[in-house]
Amino acid sequence: xxxxxxxxxxxxxxxxxxxxxxxxxxxxxxxxxxxxxxxxxxxxxxxxxxxxxxxxxxxxxxxxxxxxxxxxxxxxxxxxxxxxxxxxxxxxxxxxxxxxxxxxxxxxxxxxxxxxxxxxxxxxxxxxxxxxxxxxxxxxxxxxxxxxxxxxxxxxxxxxxxxxxxxxxxxxxxxxxxxxxxxxxxxxxxxxxxxxxxxxxxxxxxxxxxxxxxxxxxxxxxxxxxxxxxxxxxxxxxxxxxxxxxxxxxxxxxxxxxxxxxxxxxxxxxxx
Numbered sequence: 001x002x003x004x005x006x007x008x009x010x011x012x013x014x015x016x017x018x019x020x021x022x023x024x025x026x027x028x029x030x031x032x033x034x035x036x037x038x039x040x041x042x043x044x045x046x047x048x049x050x051x052x053x054x055x056x057x058x059x060x061x062x063x064x065x066x067x068x069x070x071x072x073x074x075x076x077x078x079x080x081x082x083x084x085x086x087x088x089x090x091x092x093x094x095x096x097x098x099x100x101x102x103x104x105x106x107x108x109x110x111x112x113x114x115x116x117x118x119x120x121x122x123x124x125x126x127x128x129x130x131x132x133x134x135x136x137x138x139x140x141x142x143x144x145x146x147x148x149x150x151x152x153x154x155x156x157x158x159x160x161x162x163x164x165x166x167x168x169x170x171x172x173x174x175x176x177x178x179x180x181x182x183x184x185x186x187x188x189x190x191x192x193x194x195x196x197x198x199x200x201x202x203x204x205x206x207x208x209x210x211x212x213x214x215x216x217x218x219x220x221x222x223x224x225x226x227x228x229x230x231x232x233x234x235x236x237x238x239x240x241x242x243x244x245x246x247x248x249x250x251x252x253x254x255x256x257x258x259x260x261x262x263x264x265x266x267x268x269x270x271x272x
Contacts, residue, residue, distance in 0.1 A: 007039060007040070007041075007042070007043075007044055007046075009042040009043050009044075009244075010043070011043055011044060011045035011046075012043035012045070012120055012121070012124050014124045014127070015043070015045060015048070015120060015123065015124055015127075016045060016048075017048075017100070017102065017103050017104070018048060018103060018104075018105060018106060018107060018123075018127070018168075019048050019049075019050055019095050019096075019099065019100045019103055019106045019107070020038070020045075020048055020049045020050070020106070020107045020108075020109070021050055021052060021091055021092070021095050021106055021107070021108045021109070022034060022035070022038075022049065022050065022051045022052065022109055022110070022111060023052055023054075023087065023088065023091060023108065023109070023110045023111065024051050024052065024053050024054070024060055024064075024071075024110075024111040025053065025054040025055060025057065025060065025087070025111070026055065026057045026059075026060060027060070027111055027112065027217070028057070028059040028060045028062070028063045030111045030112045030216075030217055031051065031060055031063045031064070031111040032063050032066075033114060033216065034109065034110075034111045034112070034113060034114065034115075035049070035051075035063065035064070035067050035069060036067075037114045037115050038109075038115050038119075039067065040117065041115050041116070041117055041118070041119045041120055042117055042118060042120065042121060042241075042244045042245065043120040043121055043124070044120055046068070046069070049069050049070070050069075050070050050071070050072070050095055050099060051064040051069055051070065051071035051072075051111075052071070052072060052074070052087070052090070052091035052094070052095070053071055053072065053073040053074070054074065054076050054083065054084075054087035055073065055074075055075070055076045056073055057073070061073065072094065074087070074090045074091075074094070077090075077184040078184035078185070080187060081187050081188060081189045081190075082182070082184050082185065082186055082187050082188075083184075084189070084190060085181070085182045085184075085186070085188065085189065085190040085193070086182075086184050088190045089178060089181045089182075089190075092106075092108075092174055092178065093178055096171060096174050096175075103171065104130075104170060104171055105127060105130050105168055105169060105170045105171060106168065106169070106171075106174070107123055107166075107167070107168045108166075108167055108168070108169075109165075109166045109213065110165070110217075111217075112215060112216055112217025113165060113166055113213045113214065113215060113216070113217075114213065114214045114216055114237070115140070115166065115212060115213055116140075116211070116212040116213065116214075116237050116238040116239065117238070117239070117240075117241045117244050118153075118212065118238060118243070118244040118245070118247065119140060119166070119212045119213070121244055121245055121247070122140060122208065122212045123138065123140070123168055125249045125252075126138045126156065126168075126206055126249075126252075126255075127168060128252060129206060129252055129255060130168070130169065130170040130173075131170075132256065132257075133203075134202070134203050134204060134257050135203060135204060135205070135206065136162060136169070136173065136200055136203035136204060136205050137162055137167050137168065137169045137173070137205040137206075138167060138168045138169075138205065138206045139162070139163040139164060139165065139166065139167040139168075139205050139206065139207045140165070140166035140167065140208065140211060140212035140213045141163045141164065141165035141166055141167070141207065141208075141211050141212075141213050141215075142157075142163070142207050142208055142209060142210070142211045142235075143161070143163050143207075145208075145209065145210060145211045145235055145236050146234050146235060146236065147234055147235070147236040148234075150209050150210045150211075150236050151209065151210075152209045152210065153208075153209070153210050153238050153240070153243065153247050154209075154247055154248055154249050154250065155208065155209035155210075155250065156206055156207070156208055156209070156249060156250055156255060157206070157207050157208075157209070158204045158205070158206060158255065158257070158260050159204060159205055159206075159207055160200075160204055160205075161195055161205065162191060162194050162195045162200065162205055163205060163207055164191045164194075165211075165213055165215060166211075166212065166213035167205075177194070177199065204257075206255065208238075210236050210237070210238045211235055211236060211237050211238070212237065212238055213237065214232075214235060214237040215232040215235065216232075
């Protein structure tokens with residue numbers, strides 16, 4: 001029996017062909033929280049959510065079924081970081097080549113992430129930037145976005161890293177990366193590999209001042225309860241439901257490389 005729930009806000013037209021891929025494994029309680037908040041986010045298109053399960057886990061599959069969300073399972077490869085990396089590759093390939101062969105981009109989250117109420121509005125505004133050759137990804141996460149350090153839901157920055165933790169990239173980038181993806185013998189985290197100069201090639205990612213995801217998982221390959229408490233627990237996430245759709249983001253023109261650099265230089269000069 002599936003949970004029937006209709007979001008009061010209509011799905012965003014601009015994202016009607018954009019899949020939302022959830023990377024999952026054997027953490028059904030995490031997936032339940034992840035999907036629950038995803039379906040509460042304004043503008044969600046439930047039909048475009050797909051759960052990729054690394055291995056055969058009936059409880060994880062049951063959670064997706066409970067919400068009426070599509071899921072698929074695949075045979076795991078490798079161990080530890082290599083296993084996670086290979087799962088990412090299979091999931092990206094299946095979604096972009098088989099399920100959504102015409103999608104220009106996709107959004108990726110993991111089962112231990114909670115999204116903000118304006119998660120989809122944030123991506124609706126920024127996804128056109130993926131058409132620029134110098135943009136590598138758009139992330140919903142700010143590595144430095146602690147509660148005491150952020151203040152602006154409108155601000156978006158260009159960074160040289162690849163934050164992950166709720167991110168989008170273009171089909172062009174996916175097609176570029178898949179053929180040279182890490183083999184199952186390589187014990188390298190997929191995100192560390194994506195940040196390497198050979199992959200990033202000087203391209204940048206866009207991030208928010210206030211994160212649009214919150215990492216709640218204390219049980220993972222690289223995270224335990226101590227790290228969760230020291231780092232992730234104090235991260236801010238945008239929570240102002242009543243402001244969704246009313247945020248005045250920086251124009252896309254000002255986020256272009258040349259305009260952004262000029263504005264940054266001007267700000268630094270006036271701050272002296």
